[in-house]
Amino acid sequence: MASVLVSTTLTGLHFGTTTLLTVLLRWLGYIQGSYLPLPELLKFVLFANFSIVGMNVSLMWNSVGFYQIAKLSMIPVSCFLEVVFDKVRYSRDTKLSILLVLVGVAVCTVTDVSVNLKGFLAAVIAIWSTALQQYYVHFLQRKHSLGSFDLLGHTAPVQAASLLLVGPFVDYWLTEKKVYAYDYSVISMFFLIMSCTIAVGTNLSQFICIGRFTAVSFQVLGHMKTILVLLLGFIFFGKEGLNLHVILGMVIAVLGMVWYGNASSKPGGKERRIYSAPSNKLHKQELSDSTETEEV
Template sequence: MEAEKKKPLVSDVGAWAMNVVSSVGLIMANKQLMSNGGYGFAFATTLTGFHFTVTALVGWISNATGLSVSKHVPLWELLWFSIVANMSITGMNLSLMLNSVGFYQISKLSIIPVVCLMEFFLHSKHYSSRVIMAVIAVALGVGICTVTDVEVKVKGLICACVAVFCTSLQQITIGSLQKKYEIGSFELLSKTAPIQAISLLLFGPFADYYLNGHSLLKYHYSVGATAFILLSCILAFFCNTSQYLCIGRFSATSFQVLGHMKTVCVLILGWLLFDSALTLKNILGMLLAVLGMLVYSWAVEHDKKVKMALDIRTGSNSEREDAKLLAKENGTSKPDIELARSES
């Protein structure tokens, strides 16, 4: 029994670890691939299309060899989800291009409260004061260590709003589709990846040309650049898989809150590997963010235990009520017995 109880915990930790390691590794690989000091592959949207192509290929091989089972999901839902996911990717890229880095970071942080509001209105999910305070602490901590200059433009604000809304909706929909059709995270990803890959490869080069003015056809694919593109695709596969896995097991809010551990890791690795500046403000912000994540984890577990105890209490009360009703129907309740004695 103890082994069975420990098994889900280990797999949950493994899912989070896979997401953090693959996400941080993906950011580091993309930084080398896309930076001017690296290989100058400034085609973020098209690169995402490459990512989903590899993911779709792995999913097709898995289904063909019988390693995974394909379940039915209506095509219109897959198309709708893919449109929202692609708008999230394109919106984030446009937001980064049109806005300052500081405002871009603020827009990413705003995903957390937007997800909370969406889960409240769509799924009637309520949050305790402990969870709310922990979410505020995480957002504040990450904001302190990442937000610098803040410059807002009208077009950039519109793109940021679209990106935040679509990203929040996408992450909530992942969990909803898995529960609605009882489909695994990898199986769902295998169904959505081909649609996203085709659409991003068709429209990605045009979006990238609008973003940076460079043509994908004129890029020189060196051996090093090709190797990093392949590495980026492999890491993206694990990142996408673990994202679906984490959201399916937990919630979009938990994924956003605990996912900011990746931001802390990126800042530390940037300081270690790329000589990025790490000030006292950054350190204090990271400590506050980590503290908020720990409090959030504790608060969520505490609320689960309280809800479980309440469900058990409610279940036992309903069993007593059922027993009383059954006793009355059988004519064995105490008032009936006493009445029978008085009549005799």
């Protein structure tokens, strides 16, 4: 019996389609030439690929409830990275709003929770690699003055090549199904093309959102997608599972997102600490030297 096209290789096709778009945009002149050091490019691709494989493995080896907890854990990890590397300081309201979002999403999505050692390790790898990949999206754009299209133009080809190279082996290891044994039909090809097309917008929106804001904002506001998926599921596939418990969680999560947007945009809501002591000391030294010169 033919097997299905599985996730790692499919993601490689997604980035392959994204690469074609960036090549077209560069040819049309919408993407200008830019530079990204090879070590930083490879580091980014390593984090991104571990994120993709880690999330897929985590979902396979853990219960859905623990998988959702792992996804929620990315927000505090992203906060930690910003505090350590960017010296970001969050206000009390910003911290509480993030906590409210976490509680709300947990209430409406986390049900059965079971975990095993290999599933836990996969979740840890997925959490940290995803948080690092998203942090690097913002970091590289800021450090090298790259636009979202520019950075995607650098990273997408390498991700596509690496995932298409190792994807079939990873997918066979995970599912014991050969990717290329799939019996293609017109309908399956249509949905494959649709998947790749939608993925281009998804990849680009991630780079734009994180580049414009931060990984933490992307994670917090990104859980609106979780709420919408739940709502659409109840609308189109029946109201089984819809109860006061789930509705309460959705309301709490949305209120937390609104609060976060308001709190983080206020002065002091989320800011980088700037240490000016060395420059002040140097300025005082210059004034002292100037005074001594005038006295002479």
